[in-house]
Amino acid sequence: MKSKRRLRNNHLWRRTKSALASIVAFVCALLVIAPLALVLFHLLRSGASAVNWSFFTELPKPVGVAGGGMANAIAGSFELLGLAAVVGVPVGVFGGVYLAEYGTVRGNWLLRFVADVLNGVPSIIWGVVVYGLVVLCFKGFSAYAGGLALGFIMIPLIMRTTEEVLLLVPAGYREASLALGISRWKTIVHIVMKTALKGIVTAVLLALARVAGETAPLLFTAFGNRFWNHNLSEPIAALPLQIFSYAISPYDDWHRQAWAGALVLVVMIFLINLVVRFLTRERIAKVL
């Protein structure tokens, strides 16, 4: 009889342990999400009040003068993203095509490995590299240099995601196309890539969202600019750069604007992610 009770108690204890484990793990999950809530809360609290029309349209004012905006930084960010896309998209997408459609098993494994390792290189190193490559050569900071650094970051990202997306296209479509006497490259471009187009677009968008927030690689390539700049071989402002220099400055007004800039940047990035989510949700529904 005693042993039965011990058995029952033991069982109870094990069940309790299991429930406790669930609770502890749940608390951990909450702790992981907590910073998100805190950051968003403060972004809204400190940034929303400072985001107004002039923020989007005016240039930064001189030190000590209140007001002004980050119009040039926002525009500059878009320009840098455009340049980055020019570098990153062709190389990344067509590299991904190679990994998905051609190559040997061993060779491709190696290429994927290299791409994955490249994804782990700190972004500031790309800044240093492009500094040595471009800025020293042409004796000046430029939007080109900044765009190149961001583009380098995008290449392995887009390459791997494009490859994954292309591999999802069923083999039957390739077969049917080749059976019609359509050449291999036309099959890949007009049938396979066209079928995977949505996935390729989301790959590019995700990479853009990732580099839109990058500051370190721009510190000594694009460098930043307090004025409008339409010459891509000159330094250019960028939203993350502006946020950084305002945040570490001693002026309260600039701190306020840093929050505003941060809010705008986060909204931009979340919007891109929402678009991606929307595009991919449709795909899942169709498959189901």
Next chain:
Amino acid sequence: MESAATIDPPMISPVSPPPQRGTSHVQTSEVASERPAFEVERLSIFYGDKKAIDDVSVGIPSKKITAIIGPSGCGKSSFLRSLNRMHELVPNTRIEGKVLFAGEDIYAPHVDPVVIRRRIGMVFQKSNPFPTMSIAENVLVGLKLNGVRDRAFLRERLEQSLRMAALWDEVKDDLHKPGVSLSGGQQQRLCIARAIAVEPEVLLMDEPASALDPIATAKIEELIHELSANYTVVIVTHNMQQAGRCSDYTAFLYLGRLIEFGSTTKIFSNPTERKTEDYITGRFG
């Protein structure tokens, strides 16, 4: 059971040499005058070290329906695909022997598989209309991507191909709709129209109706009959009754070897080989 049967030669036309012992070498005896669409000579297909097709020789008659039957794994699909070099999509394959199409070996070094596939079309088991394209675009894709620009010609081919695939009346008002919006049977007919549009001389069909319901299957079988007026049709099927219904000639493959080839009526009513008879009557399969 019994030892391996010796190959009794069927009625041999005066032109053909006597079958050799030890090979699965059979003559297309009943087809008298016209040159066969394919003359397969001692074909063997290897995937790596594995031999999928072993020393097969056969003549596929022109403008007739030839069915290839046999238990699963016997190499039917491999054999079919070797007729338009589609098996080359699998890495590490090689063949021995020859496949003569209109007198020329399609495996000769100077022959471009792309050209071969324009003349020898293929329809697959699972219908696969291209998802990003409309019905019209699907039908014409083989022409457009191969450089045909003439709009009037394309329109004409579109209607002709859909008519020949018995699909025109059902879709003529919906040509802009996506190809995947059709039912299963309609999609398969769309794939047939797509294959026909490039005007091949041969249609290879790999179990074209196995994924379809009986009504759609019946429509496909009817269609195959009509198509044979203009094309040589070679159809692989695991459904013996279908082979019996549809085809003029039947080839029975077993474990990569051609056991017997002959007119469908003969194969199904009075086969020469014991193995053929066993398979037909369902003793194994």
Next chain:
Amino acid sequence: MPIVATPEPSVVRSTIDRMAPPSGVGDKVFKWLTLVMALAVVALVFLVGWQLARGSSPVIQRFGFHFLATSTWDPVAEQFGALPFIYGTAVSSLIALVIAVPLSIATAVYLTELAPLWIRQPIISLIEMLAAIPSVILGLWGIFVMIPWLRAYAFPVLKHLFSWTPLFSGPIYGVSMLAGGIIIAVMILPIITSVSREILRSVPNLQREAAYALGATRWEVTRIAVLSYAKKGLFGAVILGLGRALGETMAVTMVIGNTPQIRASLFAPGYTLASVIANEFTEATTDVYLQALFEIGLVLFGITILANLLAQLLLKMMGSTMTTRAVQ
């Protein structure tokens, strides 16, 4: 059935004639083009190594290994010792791992094994949102929210409780090694969580079912069947997080204090390899200064490559192909 249209021989001829004869050129060019693009990744690795080596070679030749062992960083006096930064990177990353790894793996376990199904996707989405927040914004929050709070509440409490150890002694400024470690922890939580999740999901269900069949509770199934099977992969996830921590730049720079010193106290300001590059690169007035910073970049590149190599190998051994998506 209506009579099927019969194509006339003349049509047959004209269809084939209308098609462009295929040349193998298109195929060859396209394959070559895509190969060149794919090889870009290899070229990029060499590019980085070459640029860093080239930019730092004079200093390497001049100072040799002393560079890594000296703890004085005084550009004016042309004294370049990288030890404070190596120390700072190592300590801040370690702190980050100590905080982040238990939380992340517990969360991953919760999401794959323990949580009710309806709650999983919302939490996953929230973690993805956290991952999307740029480092500079987290640093902004760090300066104006986290540091004041740490300085006012958390640090005094820690000091009160633990002043007997050198780790938690000394003056409190707010900006500190500990703050740097905490903020890096926040940055690496998402990646360790999502990679760990993929690892745990890849554990075959057979393992779990066998344990359930023996009468194990949910937690026991997790501990016995899942976690021990996934050990290697989870370790890989941790190393991946470490690689991320080593290279973290902006958020750290904004909260660590940027003082090149080696102190036992975690309340003291520190400096990391990435931070010194970020802060001083554009201030480098002399060639030697710049080259020294290039060499710091080389060291940083070296250790992150090593960490990532190790992580990728561990993950590939567990057969996970989800690593890149996790990086995003």
